[in-house]
Amino acid sequence: MSETLGRAEASVQVDLIVKPRTLSRRYRVVALALLRRQSARNRLWQVGGLVALVVLAIIIANQFLPESKAIERSNLGLDFVPFYSAGRICLDGELDTLYDFDKLEKYQADKIWPAIPDAKPILGPWWNPPHYALMMSTIARLPFDEALNAWTIFGFACVITSAWLLARHVQRITNDGPKSWMLAPLFLLASYPCIQALGHGQNTPLSLLLLTLTALAWRARRGLLAGVLCGLMVYKPQLSALVGLMLVLTLGKRPLIGMLAVGIVTILASEFAMPGMIDRFIEVTPLNLARIMGADDYLWHRHATILALTKLGAFDRSSNLVDVISFVGRAFVFGTLLVGLWQARSSQSPSRGLDRVIVLTILATPLLMPFYFDYDLLLLAVAGVMLAASMRTESISTPFDRTILIVGLTWFVFSFFNVFIAGASQINIGTLMLLSLFALVARRIVWLARVETVMGRIPLIARA
Numbered sequence: 377m378s379e380t381l382g383r384a385e386a387s388v389q390v391d392l393i394v395k396p397r398t399l400s401r402r403y404r405v406v407a408l409a410l411l412r413r414q415s416a417r418n419r420l421w422q423v424g425g426l427v428a429l430v431v432l433a434i435i436i437a438n439q440f441l442p443e444s445k446a447i448e449r450s451n452l453g454l455d456f457v458p459f460y461s462a463g464r465i466c467l468d469g470e471l472d473t474l475y476d477f478d479k480l481e482k483y484q485a486d487k488i489w490p491a492i493p494d495a496k497p498i499l500g501p502w503w504n505p506p507h508y509a510l511m512m513s514t515i516a517r518l519p520f521d522e523a524l525n526a527w528t529i530f531g532f533a534c535v536i537t538s539a540w541l542l543a544r545h546v547q548r549i550t551n552d553g554p555k556s557w558m559l560a561p562l563f564l565l566a567s568y569p570c571i572q573a574l575g576h577g578q579n580t581p582l583s584l585l586l587l588t589l590t591a592l593a594w595r596a597r598r599g600l601l602a603g604v605l606c607g608l609m610v611y612k613p614q615l616s617a618l619v620g621l622m623l624v625l626t627l628g629k630r631p632l633i634g635m636l637a638v639g640i641v642t643i644l645a646s647e648f649a650m651p652g653m654i655d656r657f658i659e660v661t662p663l664n665l666a667r668i669m670g671a672d673d674y675l676w677h678r679h680a681t682i683l684a685l686t687k688l689g690a691f692d693r694s695s696n697l698v699d700v701i702s703f704v705g706r707a708f709v710f711g712t713l714l715v716g717l718w719q720a721r722s723s724q725s726p727s728r729g730l731d732r733v734i735v736l737t738i739l740a741t742p743l744l745m746p747f748y749f750d751y752d753l754l755l756l757a758v759a760g761v762m763l764a765a766s767m768r769t770e771s772i773s774t775p776f777d778r779t780i781l782i783v784g785l786t787w788f789v790f791s792f793f794n795v796f797i798a799g800a801s802q803i804n805i806g807t808l809m810l811l812s813l814f815a816l817v818a819r820r821i822v823w824l825a826r827v828e829t830v831m832g833r834i835p836l837i838a839r840a
Contacts, residue, residue: 389783413775416767416781420559427792428566453524454492457714458500460523461488462509463516472501472648474509475660477667491520501668503747506653507646508611524577531574531581538588539564542761547593549727550768560761568791569754580754581757583615587738587755590619591762595730599627603634610639614728614745615752622737625717626730665747670694677798678750680742682706685807688798706744709814713740716818718823731766732821737761739814743807750795750806761782763817772827776820 378809435530461484465473473479481499489497502509515523539561564570573580588607593602602623609616623631646654668674677736682705690698713736720732738759743750768775786811794806 379657380520380595385425387797395719408534416534416764416777417559419553419557419781419785420473420563420764423789424559424562424566427789428562431571445674446488450454452497452575453577455500456524456527457488457492458502459512459527459577459579460516460520461500462502462504463512464488465570466509466650471653473507474506474653474800475656475664476750479500480660485645488520489548494771499663503664505642505646505657506650507642509648510649511611515709526788527577528574529576534581534585535570535824536561538584538757540757541588541592544697546761546765546768549765552768559764564757565787567754567757567788569751569756572751573754577613578750578751580751583609583752584754584757587615587619588758590623591738591758592702593728594623594734595762597627597726597730599623599630601745602627603633603636604638605636606631607635607642608636610642612752614621614747615741618687618741619739622713622717637720648809677802677804678809679748680750680753680810681745681748682709682743682805682807682811683746688802688804701803703830709740709743709811712815712818713737716821719822728766728770731762732824735763735766736814736817736821739810739817743811743814752789752809754792756810771825774820776822776823780813780816780820783816 461480464472464487465471465483470479470483471484476583477499484500485497490499498710515526517523540822542560542564543557546552548558569580572578575769588606590602590605590609593605603620604624606616606620620635623635643654676688678684682701686698686702686705687693692698710810716736717733720736721731733833738756741755742753763780767773787806788811791806794804798804798806
């Protein structure tokens with residue numbers, strides 16, 4: 377009897393000692409999972425999944441907030457106003473209104489804003505070439521709300537198609553399962569630029585689809601097709617100019633032929649339907665940009681450019697010194713891009729070399745352009761996916777891979793807050809992060825080129 381009681385007492389003591397320790401250990405494993413050293417893929421799932429859950433929770437919570445605090449329908453899609461009004465102007469035949477901001481502001485106040493209840497009438501500038509206004513006239517035949525709904529559905533379809541194409545790219549070159557390729561749609565749909573573009577009625581989803589198709593054709597060395605697709609992006613020249621230049625530098629004359637073909641068709645169509653408007657666009661747009669950007673309350677904190685970075689932090693934004701600093705910064709980025717191009721050409725694998733050029737070009741575009749808004753940063757998803765897939769297939773890792781991952785994920789999370797912090801602090805930390813990411817990727821290309829050059833000099837039997 378005493379022996380049985382002794383065993384029971386020992387069992388209780390073991391339970392009291394072992395079970396709390398076991399529970400404590402399990403709790404620590406769960407609580408510190410995000411802080412432990414993880415593989416790159418697991419870290420991407422942790423950060424991307426957490427951000428996606430937070431975004432979903434905010435969307436659901438918004439449905440139960442009072443009207444005074446919730447995001448209402450009247451707050452969404454306001455960036456669609458310039459596109460819709462341009463289409464209506466084409467239908468009404470008032471083409472001289474398109475690039476005359478005084479007439480455009482009155483036109484929008486009289487005919488567009490009254491259809492949007494509770495919205496404050498402001499000028500929605502038109503920056504695009506005339507042929508894009510002609511294209512928007514097809515959807516502008518609908519009432520504003522119906523046109524916006526159709527435009528949002530079209531934009532969402534562009535994002536989903538881009539995500540599918542990028543996921544297929546990852547699957548094809550890595551031979552990995554869903555745990556790898558599902559990261560592409562996760563990060564794309566959960567990103568702040570995607571929410572901005574779809575929520576505000578922007579045309580960035582269409583740009584994303586065209587850039588995705590261009591990058592995939594570029595990588596496949598289908599120069600003519602890549603040139604045609606890049607030419608279609610000319611409706612936003614700041615997104616396509618650098619891509620077109622690098623296409624020609626890497627693939628030769630075929631992309632140039634494709635871009636010229638699209639340009640000729642576009643010019644002929646514009647001149648036939650809207651005589652003289654191309655000349656008007658070329659003549660007036662720089663003046664309109666100077667007028668808008670010269671305002672004291674211009675939204676420099678919404679840009680991702682080096683020009684905006686210098687303007688935002690300057691005491692006197694009209695100073696020539698600001699422009700000189702911006703020019704030097706952009707010249708440095710462009711020079712680094714050319715060095716990356718030269719180094720990538722020495723890669724033993726043409727596909728890997730093109731991957732490096734494509735990624736570096738897409739990362740450099742917002743830094744170099746003078747007019748690149750934060751919602752257009754959605755296009756960096758193409759660079760991010762192609763860089764991750766390339767890293768997955770590289771035969772060697774570099775000293776910069778983990779830092780690139782950390783900076784990239786930090787920028788992804790910080791982009792949700794950057795516009796508010798930049799507006800309050802007058803320092804665009806997001807652009808500084810993007811500049812750091814560009815420098816790291818460029819340094820990685822140079823490092824890989826040097827290692828591959830050394831490896832190429834070693835006989836195969838010695839390498840084995």
